[in-house]
Amino acid sequence: MVTKSKVCVVMGDDRAVITGDRAKNSYSSLAYEINRRFCEKKGWDFRYERYVLPKRPWGVWQGYSRVACEHRAPTWIKLLAVHSSLQRDYDYVIWIDSDCIFYNHDRSWDSILGKFSDPLLHLIGWMDKPFHADKFCAGFFIVRNSQEVRNMLKTVWLSSSRFSWAFPYEQHELNAFLAKSSSSFSLFLDEPMFELKSPNQYVLHVAGFEHQKRVPSFLKWFDDHGFPPLPSKTKNHVFEDLDVDAYDEMLSKSPLRRSQIFQRECWGLIQHGRQKLKRVYIQLK
Numbered sequence: 464m465v466t467k468s469k470v471c472v473v474m475g476d477d478r479a480v481i482t483g484d485r486a487k488n489s490y491s492s493l494a495y496e497i498n499r500r501f502c503e504k505k506g507w508d509f510r511y512e513r514y515v516l517p518k519r520p521w522g523v524w525q526g527y528s529r530v531a532c533e534h535r536a537p538t539w540i541k542l543l544a545v546h547s548s549l550q551r552d553y554d555y556v557i558w559i560d561s562d563c564i565f566y567n568h569d570r571s572w573d574s575i576l577g578k579f580s581d582p583l584l585h586l587i588g589w590m591d592k593p594f595h596a597d598k599f600c601a602g603f604f605i606v607r608n609s610q611e612v613r614n615m616l617k618t619v620w621l622s623s624s625r626f627s628w629a630f631p632y633e634q635h636e637l638n639a640f641l642a643k644s645s646s647s648f649s650l651f652l653d654e655p656m657f658e659l660k661s662p663n664q665y666v667l668h669v670a671g672f673e674h675q676k677r678v679p680s681f682l683k684w685f686d687d688h689g690f691p692p693l694p695s696k697t698k699n700h701v702f703e704d705l706d707v708d709a710y711d712e713m714l715s716k717s718p719l720r721r722s723q724i725f726q727r728e729c730w731g732l733i734q735h736g737r738q739k740l741k742r743v744y745i746q747l748k
Contacts, residue, residue, distance in 0.1 A: 468554040468576060472502050475512035475544040476561045477523075477537050480701050482694050490669070490677035491561035495701075496694040497684055501565035505572070508553070511697075512544045515706045521735045524727050526707050529715040530621040532723060534730055539620070539633045541601070543710045546616040549608050555579065560602035562677050563668040564684065570663060575605070575652075583647035585611050589666070590651045591634075599641075599651045601634035602668050611648070615640055617714050630671075 476491050486492040495511055502509035514537070516523040526535035526543075541558055548556045555576060559565070578584060585607045588599025606612045619636045626635045641649045655664045657673075659680075667684075669677040685692040712718065719727075 469508075469552060470505075470555045470557065470576070471508040471510060471548050471551065471553045472498060472557045472559060473510050473512060473541075473544050473548050474498060474559055474561055475514060475541055475705070477514045477516065477540075478561075479513060480511060480694050480697050482697060484693075486694050487682065487692055488678060490681055492694050493678065493681035493685070493692055494559075494561050494564050495697075496690075496692065497564040497681060498559060499694070499696060499700055500690065501568045504568050507557075509700050510548065511701045512547075512705045513701060513703045514540050514544075515703055517708050519728075519731055521732060522738075524708070524731055525734070527711060527723070527727060528621055528627075529711055529717045529719060529723065531623040531627070532726070533623060533627040534727070535620075536628050536632050538601075539627070540705075540707055542616045542620045542633060543707060543714075544705055545606065546613060546620075546714075547705055547710065549606070549613055549616075553608050555605055555607060557605045558601075558603065559666070560668065562670060562674070563602050563666055564681060566659070566665065566667045566684070567663050568688075570665065572665075575665075578650060579607055581647065583645065584650055585609055585615075586641070586649040588649065588651050589656045589668075590653050592653065592656070597651075598634075598638045599649070600656060600668065600670075601632075601637055602670065603656070603666050615644075620711070621715060 474495060478491055480495045481489045481492040499509050516525065526537065526540050527533070528535055545556055545558050575587065578587060586604060588604040590596060591598045591600040619633065619640055622636065624636050626632050655661065656666055656668045657670060659667055667680065669680050682692055
């Protein structure tokens, strides 16, 4: 029965969840609280994975795939976060980006999860409309806890990609993998996502192209529902045990080579320099 299924919702970011009044300026912290409240109401587990990245004197090393010899933008790390959650005793794992919220907390999800009664179905996603009608948006998706899904996540993470540090990042590679898979492997639902069309809709994703609307949109959700926009219960839901480098090493079964260490040091210093120049530019502007 769907109602007895064990479900875990996973968010992830390299940023901490901010509590107190300062949270009102942090869209990811506001999304954390909205999604935590949703899971509490549904009786689902909720995990916010704050990624652990190797610290360097000038900052941190970014995610890296040893097999592909490529750096991974932070959004790619969701593949590891979901893969890690699938090692736990869940029937289904739901990934939700830190700029995406469960909008209606009263609507039943039985009809959605019930689609997994088809044993050949492993992934349910929301169509990437209005951009693509034949692809899903990787900002929100549901997977069955199966070896097929774990293999998909591992394969995409370890494979080389020209979108390793460029939009649409891992979303392109996930869709490419699914395009080569059996049509029964995945299902894309035509549900509203990128704009609020109904107070009854499942999710609202305030994506990067409208980043300035994230905080106002999430604060409005709190106003409409009569809750204070103050994240709470972080002790039981925020985890810092996803060591990105260690997880990549486990999947790749390979230690870092000296050339890769040099590559990562150079990349990190260049990124650090770019960030400093960007801050100076913003101040001068």
